[in-house]
Amino acid sequence: MNRFPRVHGLRNGYDPEQVDALILRIEATLGRGALEGPPVTADDIRMSRFDIRLGGYHEVAVDFALEAFVIAIETRGVEREEPAPGPAVKVKAEDDDAPTLPGLGESESVAETMTAAWLESQAARVERVSFRPGRLGSGYNEDEVDGFLDRVVATLRGTTDRPLSADEIRTATFSTVMFKPGYSVSQVDAFLTEIATVLDGRSAPHESEGQRV
Known part of the structure; x- marks a missing residue:
């Protein structure tokens, strides 16, 4: 399964297995699969590093996708908020619907955000x-x-x-x-x-x- 475009010719790219493993954990954190272990945080994504492999995933494509996932993780608020004394405080449940990213309607997905980021990178x-x-x-x-x-x-x-x-x-x-x-x-x-x-x-x-x- 190829989640991202691969580099052409005799070039190196990100190790596909390592990238896919991280994406599966991110998806599970966002409620799109069974989560094994602690949820992935935005800092975990920012600090992620991958080995280089011949014919691997295109680095720019992966990097822009991960940036979109950082937004999704931060917007979703994976960790529950502790209620403060006094008036009831709404707690964000982990089974909320898919995150609504800044500037996007609820019907627009993280995948669409990644597409927009990818096309913008190409325009630039x-x-x-x-x-x-x-x-x-x-x-x-x-x-x-x-x-x-x-x-x-x-x-x-x-x-x-x-x-x-x-x-x-x-x-x-x-x-x-x-x-x-x-x-x-x-x-x-x-x-x-x-x-x-x-x-x-x-x-x-x-x-x-x-x-x-």
Whole structure:
């Protein structure tokens, strides 16, 4: 069972077994399974460390998922509150419904929050990307590429009425300039292909084979 996307090629990522074991404990703490041992705290998640394995889980995907779980744990209030003397104080029971995260309605799940965090991380990545100059005095028109990347960011953030599809990103074309500044053709094409895969699997980082974190 793959809960998160794996790194591509001969790269290292987080040990899947260790990550899955922690996620199972977090789910149980949130009332989605049998809890063995003490509940997981937000600090436990923040302090978690994983071994590195070839072809392991994508680190960014896991990190953003864990950040969302920190919010869920802190919002849920796993530990019961001690009632104070005087007027009755409401105690948060451990069998409450799924947590309502700040800014989200009760129907929206932690999984949806992780998806939003993942897509936002990719949008920020597009905003930060820089390309080397084209070789031999030629390359893609920088203004055209920059304008297209703005549309990609808006698509990832859901702030456009005309979102791009993965195929549109993958097959985008730009004018080629000669003897003036331009972006490396191969680097731009490779980056857009990678971003297209993000849209192909919009459910990342939490979706697995028929099961969500």
